[in-house]
Amino acid sequence: MATKKSMTRSALPDYPAEITVDPRTLEYSPEQLVRFYDVMRLTRTFEEKLAALYRQGKMLGAVYLGTGQEAISIGCASLLEEGDLFSTVSRNLSAWFYRGVKPEHVLARWFGKDVPPSSGRELGLFLADMDRYGLAPFHNGSMASWIPSGAGYALTFKLRKKPNIYLAFTGDGATSPGDFYEGMNFAAIHKLPLVVIAEMNYYAYSTPVEKQMPVENIADRAAAFNIYSEIAYGNDLFSVIAAARRGIDHARNGGGPALIEFKTFRRRGHGEHDDGGYVPAEFRKFWELRDPIDMYRRWLLERAGIDVSRLAQCDSDAIAEVEAAVEYAEAAPFPDPATVSDRLFAPSSCDPGPDTGETVFEPLQQIAIPVLTSGQEDRGGGHF
Amino acid sequence: MANATYLQAISMALREEMRRDPAVFLLGEDIGVFGGAFKITQGFLEEFGPDRVIDTPISESGFVGAACAAATAGMRPVVEFQFIDFIACAFDQIVNYAAKCYYRWGIQVPVVFRGPAGGGIHAGPYHSQNPEAWFAHTPGLKVVLPSTATDAKGLLTAAIRDNNPVIYLENKFLYRHQREEVPVGEHITPIGVAALRTIGRDLSIISYGAMVHHSVQAARKLAGEGASVEVLDLRSLVPLDRAAVLRSVKKTSRALIVHEANITAGFGAEVAALIAQEAFDYLDAPVKRVASLDLPVPFSPPLEQAMLPSVDKILTAARELLAY
Numbered sequence: 001m002a003t004k005k006s007m008t009r010s011a012l013p014d015y016p017a018e019i020t021v022d023p024r025t026l027e028y029s030p031e032q033l034v035r036f037y038d039v040m041r042l043t044r045t046f047e048e049k050l051a052a053l054y055r056q057g058k059m060l061g062a063v064y065l066g067t068g069q070e071a072i073s074i075g076c077a078s079l080l081e082e083g084d085l086f087s088t089v090s091r092n093l094s095a096w097f098y099r100g101v102k103p104e105h106v107l108a109r110w111f112g113k114d115v116p117p118s119s120g121r122e123l124g125l126f127l128a129d130m131d132r133y134g135l136a137p138f139h140n141g142s143m144a145s146w147i148p149s150g151a152g153y154a155l156t157f158k159l160r161k162k163p164n165i166y167l168a169f170t171g172d173g174a175t176s177p178g179d180f181y182e183g184m185n186f187a188a189i190h191k192l193p194l195v196v197i198a199e200m201n202y203y204a205y206s207t208p209v210e211k212q213m214p215v216e217n218i219a220d221r222a223a224a225f226n227i228y229s230e231i232a233y234g235n236d237l238f239s240v241i242a243a244a245r246r247g248i249d250h251a252r253n254g255g256g257p258a259l260i261e262f263k264t265f266r267r268r269g270h271g272e273h274d275d276g277g278y279v280p281a282e283f284r285k286f287w288e289l290r291d292p293i294d295m296y297r298r299w300l301l302e303r304a305g306i307d308v309s310r311l312a313q314c315d316s317d318a319i320a321e322v323e324a325a326v327e328y329a330e331a332a333p334f335p336d337p338a339t340v341s342d343r344l345f346a347p348s349s350c351d352p353g354p355d356t357g358e359t360v361f362e363p364l365q366q367i368a369i370p371v372l373t374s375g376q377e378d379r380g381g382g383h384f
Numbered sequence: 385m386a387n388a389t390y391l392q393a394i395s396m397a398l399r400e401e402m403r404r405d406p407a408v409f410l411l412g413e414d415i416g417v418f419g420g421a422f423k424i425t426q427g428f429l430e431e432f433g434p435d436r437v438i439d440t441p442i443s444e445s446g447f448v449g450a451a452c453a454a455a456t457a458g459m460r461p462v463v464e465f466q467f468i469d470f471i472a473c474a475f476d477q478i479v480n481y482a483a484k485c486y487y488r489w490g491i492q493v494p495v496v497f498r499g500p501a502g503g504g505i506h507a508g509p510y511h512s513q514n515p516e517a518w519f520a521h522t523p524g525l526k527v528v529l530p531s532t533a534t535d536a537k538g539l540l541t542a543a544i545r546d547n548n549p550v551i552y553l554e555n556k557f558l559y560r561h562q563r564e565e566v567p568v569g570e571h572i573t574p575i576g577v578a579a580l581r582t583i584g585r586d587l588s589i590i591s592y593g594a595m596v597h598h599s600v601q602a603a604r605k606l607a608g609e610g611a612s613v614e615v616l617d618l619r620s621l622v623p624l625d626r627a628a629v630l631r632s633v634k635k636t637s638r639a640l641i642v643h644e645a646n647i648t649a650g651f652g653a654e655v656a657a658l659i660a661q662e663a664f665d666y667l668d669a670p671v672k673r674v675a676s677l678d679l680p681v682p683f684s685p686p687l688e689q690a691m692l693p694s695v696d697k698i699l700t701a702a703r704e705l706l707a708y
């Protein structure tokens with residue numbers, strides 16, 4: 001129901017339905033500009049295929065898409081440097097593709113196939129591969145668990161005196177759990193290079209932002225940590241890049257954490273089982289007119305002088321790559337059930353050898369048992 | 385050898401591992417300037433500096449999450465819980481992140497979670513618990529509980545060098561009450577290897593942690609009554625030294641399991657099931673357990689003693705088994 005109240009609160013912002021930046025003020029080569037488009041298009045095509053496969057009953061488990069939020073993931077991922085680490089949530093597939101993860105690999109994982117590093121042990125949506133992509137592990141227990149994690153990676157950079165940052169994607173709903181505050185608090189106290197990219201897409205599953213937050217903006221929460229924060233338009237690739245760059249520079253230069261909020265909209269439901277019927281039509285329409293890929297394509301053609309044939313090539317390449325990914329994933333083998341118990345514990349230098357057939361005998365040198373008055377004697381300045 | 389308390393042995397292991405490996409660092413509440421609520425890290429801030437001895441805000445999930453992530457990036461954090469009861473506040477990061485990373489992606493999480501467990505010193509419901517079963521039930525975590533100063537040092541050294549998350553549960557009564565000759569320099573007690581504390585023929589008492597002391601006391605008393613009782617200290621619950629349990633029970637044909645945590649779904653149930661499945665034919669009596677009542681740990685001394693296991697409760701159960 002598109003009530004006035006919810007529209008005010010969700011503050012239909014004055015964001016234009018076009019990218020306005022003058023291309024002459026940017027430092028990007030035409031190749032780089034096309035690359036942004038290429039990854040956007042690949043992601044959208046891939047996610048459309050995921051949705052189609054889901055409807056055909058070909059997907060294992062659930063499918064979560066980031067449709068409409070691609071500019072944020074790509075813009076932020078484009079700013080990562082050698083040695084930086086980042087983590088994603090379910091709306092950031094385009095960041096993976098930008099960093100070089102192959103669609104065929106993602107899809108094979110989604111099909112439960114035997115591909116590294118999970119070999120069928122984890123959903124396609126959950127990938128961690130720090131060495132190849134800088135992609136750090138996260139879990140989906142607490143929906144803010146990756147904020148303390150981010151603080152830990154940022155702490156490691158600080159302890160090792162590395163010039164790196166940790167970038168954590170998150171969403172509005174995930175700023176409510178305690179872990180968000182505990183992680184931000186720790187990072188702020190120690191001035192750690194943690195950059196949190198908070199995507200305000202206005203819904204956590206079906207629950208609108210009004211029922212999640214007593215403040216209007218995620219960035220309003222930054223005051224509690226006394227950290228750098230900013231709010232920017234998430235569907236304009238260059239607005240994303242500019243704001244994210246300021247946050248990253250701040251963190252990389254020793255200024256401590258940054259919380260950058262991007263206003264955007266989750267075009268699909270929480271998962272593909274969800275038709276998103278709870279979104280007011282007017283609100284949906286507003287954001288559909290501001291689709292980040294449509295806006296960027298128009299800007300490339302009308303403002304940046306990119307030839308339509310180059311973009312058409314990207315479009316057809318994306319379709320071909322996704323079709324090839326489906327073929328690859330379908331053909332890939334399932335893991336061998338005999339391997340199910342493999343890799344629970346990592347081998348360690350202190351692991352015992354095989355059982356010797358005899359148990360060691362190590363008698364107690366002294367017996368210690370509490371009595372009724374225990375806990376009342378000298379404690380050496382400590383508790384109990 | 386050096387004469388040391390259980391608490392000093394823990395400090396020794398931490399200090400030696402921090403000197404040996406620069407990746408080892410500590411996080412916890414009041415561990416720096418104050419040296420820890422129990423003074424385990426007294427002097428550490430001066431020796432290792434604030435980067436390696438980090439006083440955290442009161443936010444267990446936050447600093448545990450940070451520690452786990454640092455571990456996946458090649459550090460070896462040791463997290464102190466001021467009381468192990470507060471590990472509940474960090475449960476999600478431990479069971480959903482630390483325990484699963486290696487299985488999910490082959491990413492190692494070499495982190496140690498340590499802190500004082502156990503009752504008997506009138507600390508009340510939130511400062512006396514024994515949470516080992518919560519973690520033994522979670523695949524991917526190792527769980528160890530030293531009963532002596534020597535093992536406190538050896539198991540902590542092994543835990544810090546282990547490439548997996550290890551829950552290291554200290555008994556706070558033993559901190560200042562258990563004292564013995566502890567090896568100087570590198571000392572390792574491998575994780576997953578049990579030890580006999582007494583050797584006997586008639587009954588196996590299988591225990592761990594503080595209750596090993598009660599069990600040995602009971603065994604000595606029973607020796608005076610003509611019974612030969614073997615006390616097996618598991619030391620490690622995950623991995624469990626199944627061979628040592630079965631070897632002892634097959635020899636004595638009678639098994640009594642003793643732990644301080646409450647009885648229902650306690651780790652003793654797992655040991656009892658192992659014996660029932662693998663050594664049934666050797667048994668001359670039912671398997672028995674002595675453990676705490678299924679209650680929060682009460683504060684007042686007579687209530688606390690009524691709730692906890694005791695030497696007398698062990699003796700009663702042992703005599704029933706010996707007479708069976």
